[in-house]
Amino acid sequence: QVMRGCMGEMDSQAVEQALPAHLSEELHKLLVASTHRISCAWNIAAKYLFNLITSFPSLMCDPPLVYAILECLTLLRHACKNEFTDEYNPVYEFHSECTGITLQLTDDYKV
Numbered sequence: 001q002v003m004r005g006c007m008g009e010m011d012s013q014a015v016e017q018a019l020p021a022h023l024s025e026e027l028h029k030l031l032v033a034s035t036h037r038i039s040c041a042w043n044i045a046a047k048y049l050f051n052l053i054t055s056f057p058s059l060m061c062d063p064p065l066v067y068a069i070l071e072c073l074t075l076l077r078h079a080c081k082n083e084f085t086d087e088y089n090p091v092y093e094f095h096s097e098c099t100g101i102t103l104q105l106t107d108d109y110k111v
Contacts, residue, residue: 024064027052028101031068035076037106064099071099079105 030052033045053059060066075094082091095102 023059024062027059027062027065028068031065031072032101032103035072035103035105037104068099068101071096071101072103075101075103076105079103 027049030045030049034042034049036042036045075096078094079091092106093102093104
């Protein structure tokens with residue numbers, strides 16, 4: 001219900017081409033939360049992020065969000081590579097200097 005209210009408000013702002021300036025930061029936080037080590041947290045964040053981006057495709061024109069998505073994918077690729085290269089000395093935290101994103105991933109590679 002909170003999400004529907006937020007979407008309705010954003011819909012009216014999108015018609016006027018006046019989405020909030022802090023929206024990019026909030027999407028950035030949702031993106032990082034969608035990689036959370038607790039499944040309930042990442043599931044909710046991913047659902048909200050999916051709903052927002054599918055409802056407002058123009059959000060993908062926001063360069064900071066696109067860079068954050070690409071950087072998260074890069075960090076996740078490093079994590080997958082780490083599974084095979086540092087099997088006995090795993091790293092669970094990955095940081096990007098470019099965007100300032102830090103992902104803390106689970107030690108379970110099956111998740």
